[in-house]
Amino acid sequence: MKIFCVEGTLVATARIGGLESHRLLVVQDRKGDKQVAVDPVGCKPGDWVIACGSSAARDAAGSKEYPSDLTIVGIIDYWDEESPGEERSEEPELLVVESVAPSPNAPSQNGGARR
Amino acid sequence: MKIFCVEGTLVATARIGGLESHRLLVVQDRKGDKQVAVDPVGCKPGDWVIACGSSAARDAAGSKEYPSDLTIVGIIDYWDEESPGEERSEEPELLVVESVAPSPNAPSQNGGARR
Amino acid sequence: MKIFCVEGTLVATARIGGLESHRLLVVQDRKGDKQVAVDPVGCKPGDWVIACGSSAARDAAGSKEYPSDLTIVGIIDYWDEESPGEERSEEPELLVVESVAPSPNAPSQNGGARR
Amino acid sequence: MKIFCVEGTLVATARIGGLESHRLLVVQDRKGDKQVAVDPVGCKPGDWVIACGSSAARDAAGSKEYPSDLTIVGIIDYWDEESPGEERSEEPELLVVESVAPSPNAPSQNGGARR
């Protein structure tokens, strides 16, 4: 999964059927390259997210037939860069988005990312 | 999905069967690299579009068997780069191309992209 | 699909079964990077071609099981870079290679590419 | 498979269902680019690992439906860069992780990598 920052919403009124059910977001990687990702999680601009590509992007967006090659699968709280030899952190408490149906009203997560 | 500008039509008279039903367009990304994409939407040169790769490109072009690895899935009107903390724009009104059958006579969209 | 120029034939006498039925060609992209593609169309050195990757490369080479990740799917005659606003060219007359069985004796196309 | 060094654990409390069962690790390649990989093996920061992408990443993470495009499939002990012409080393003794179910308590391997 690649790491991106959410820039904003993409407006594309002419699109193929099948892309109707989710928002499309413009995301930018750490080098500044922009791509467009499907958002089943409910992100807002400024969130740091992880996005999945390949065939997994399709199921992640809701179904095997979904025409996506990049889908956001999680919002990053932070990552913990430990020195070698230290104990592993305990498992994070997971707040799981239960389905991948579009959720424009899902509560947003506080997405400040400490890098 | 990656972002491209449509350069023009590709003429390839010797091509494998299965590629017959759609136009092939030369598209260029923001760094100037050119690729060739299948067009089921009905684009014109100068349009900014999003194109899907991977296995999703095949269904996006019409069927699981379609031999494409890059298919245009939408024409960009504009994208909205908001500052963190602002409210999300409301959902765009979708003008959906109902099928992905080739439509050389489909009305073209006004594709001026404000970036 | 990516754009390549055909450099020449690759000779690989030790290869896995399944790769037996087609010629392998060394192709070079516009940046000079070389790859190897399966040729079901019947190309010659100097031809500019489009090649398909991902899972579509397998069916394009003949079957779902074909072990290819890059398959030539067409020979470029030329591409037409129009200014925005001009009318689209009419659909090219397609000379379709009817199957993707290996055709060492297929008539070669005149592949001069105007870029 | 690509070669990475494990940096640390990623904490993403808002994630799609299906990503719940494994830890997510931030990994860095030899050029310094960071990605996020699913860990079914039980790695620790500082380990050098190999990670698999494409559709294989999904089965490697546990099932065809797993929404991953990058999954760690092994911890590197070392690699043996021989000069051309020398005899091949004998097959390494394999300590295989028997399943890919999540194993937060699996004994960690001593992963110092001689390169």
Add this chain to the structure above:
Amino acid sequence: MKIFCVEGTLVATARIGGLESHRLLVVQDRKGDKQVAVDPVGCKPGDWVIACGSSAARDAAGSKEYPSDLTIVGIIDYWDEESPGEERSEEPELLVVESVAPSPNAPSQNGGARR
């Protein structure tokens, strides 16, 4: 398929089940980037090889379920870079490796590559 030079054997004693049956080789492309490939052909360090990615890498390694995203599919004897207009070389005599089961004792090919 991409072109690589075989550097040496990778030793990874902790690896997921399913990766047990083949050797893993460190390979290097013409730019110096290293990856790890599954070897069903029987290569030795110094061999120039072609390797297949995407979903085809899995079948090339032996089965649809094999967790590989890069599999060696042939050893390069040489490639023939002809000038445009010359006659094609006759088809190479194929010495095909009949199956993709692991063959640590398969006779090695003389792999000097004239480029």
